[in-house]
Amino acid sequence: MRTALAVVLVAVTGCGATVASVPEAVSPVTVVNCGREVTFDRVPSRVVTNDTGITEMMFALGLRDHMAGYVVDEGNAVDLETSPWKADFEQSARLADKISAEVVQGANADLVFAGWNYGFSESTGFTPDALRGLGIGTYQLTEACRNGVGKQRGIMPALEALYTDLRNLGKIFRVENRAEELVSGYQRQVEEAGRLTAGKPRPKVFLYDSGQDQPFTSGKNAAPSDIIGRAGGDNIFGDLNDSWTTVSWETVVERSPDVVLIVDYADAQASTAARKQAFLEGFAPLANSPAVKGKRFFSLPYAALVEGPRNPAAVEAFARYLAGLG
Template identity: 40%
Template sequence: MTRLFATLAALCLTTLPATGADFPVTVTSCDRQISFDAPPERAIAHGSNLVEIMLALGLEDRMLGYSGRIERVQAATDLFPAAAALRPLQRDYPTLEVLLEEETDFYFAGWSYGMRVGGEVTPDSLARFGIPVYELSESCIRLGQKNRPGFDYLFRDLENLAAIFGVTERADALIADYRARLDRVAQKVAAQDQRPRIFIYDSGDKVPITAGGYAMPQAIMEAAGGTNIAGDIQNSWVRIDWETVAERDPQVVVIVDYGEVTAAEKIAFMKDHPAFAHIAAIRDDRFLVLGYDDLTPGPRNILAVERLADFLHGG
């Protein structure tokens, strides 16, 4: 049993008060203040990583369902059995019509995680119908907020959601466990002289998508004792050119395993490309496969740090 599963299981078995905070409650979401007079009861989250954040807090009984990739939420049952009972409402970004038809009273999403700037579903458009929106902190860069992500982003989202739903003790327990595990990794990597160069390969053959300095993998790589070759790019998930990847000569390639192209196919593409033969990671066959939910903000980020640190510096 993993440490994360053990912690979540303990939380599920522990009876915690349903009102760990006094109402009304006000929290900050990107650049907005939002207030709640009572915990939401018909919440929707978009995407598997946001669903997992809510499930980590034990909020499945407050969830009407979710939007986004069904297969990723169904796969979440390895750590969150409650995911199996959640109702999929829309495979893609939800429409305003669906949110209104379902009588939603809370939407947890982010920019590029269920909402687009200027799109049909935004905090402003839903506010007209009395539906509050909490925005994923990492996604606020899409609104121009230039702050490098750290685990404080994840902790802030856990604390704010716990306050909104009146279960602050659950967030406190999770965050205490996460901090302790990150501290153990920090002690391990502090003794290392090298911080290997890492390329996050998300997708794309002609032009790859990778994690810039403002995406969650930046914090994961730093905590694991590595260096992001795209860390100087002041954006989150971005397109770069293969020439830049080759010039920066990553020593490790982290494959994001999701989508129609398999991790094995992404690895084969890089290995078979003659222009990449000199890259240290290709030459030394240094590939690590991590999942979408490992590298986007969510409870699996801590597991990703532990796995990456072991891969970079030995178990």
């Protein structure tokens, strides 16, 4: 289908904004998303995004004008305050705290960009199949693609998932050059960060998201595992073939982490990273772990630790922290 839509890309760089024209789309584009070919016969113009990392991918590509709005949970206030794309968030419509069919229909969406457990869920009935039945297209976050084992998620390392999504979105929105510029820059940043800890001992790192009865953490397929590994550490749950998942405190204690990386967002039991650290420091079973004894805690915003354009900077920040441990 021919589209008469003219698109303008605003690419934000550290030196200011640059503007580039994007050609009118004249032919369908097909990308592979979560193992399936998906064809777009026009450039989406009313996209609804769910979650901060997903939304920031659109902003990084200069696609704010293609969005009907975004959905971000109220617990992610730190993300919005610390975002390199804070101005884009402020100039875009925040549609709701929780995504639903009613929200995206109310926004007259032609595409929903979300992921399994990043908005899509059988328990709520908000799924790609359900949206297809409403005539609304979907693009799924690659970090959260299901891998064929039950509801386990993850089909590639998280940074590779980021590059895959940026390139796919570049094709869908006809901004391939901008996508390649971002990917090349991120790859250089990650490579340079890795040099900070090259040849140094690799500390065992426990990613603590939330949970006091049982901790919620990162298996090998969620972004923190790749970030930790590229920064010079080893995720203590890097043997779990899953994305974000719940484990037992007994296993955390047994694996004796040297460092704890805390996800800074408000959950049901702790509203700040400092409160999460205080809980861990006061949690008796962990008292003899090297991380607690050495007070080795580091925190990053939620948006830096889910797939998104803050991931490369997260690698650099954590690598600098680990390099400073001696």
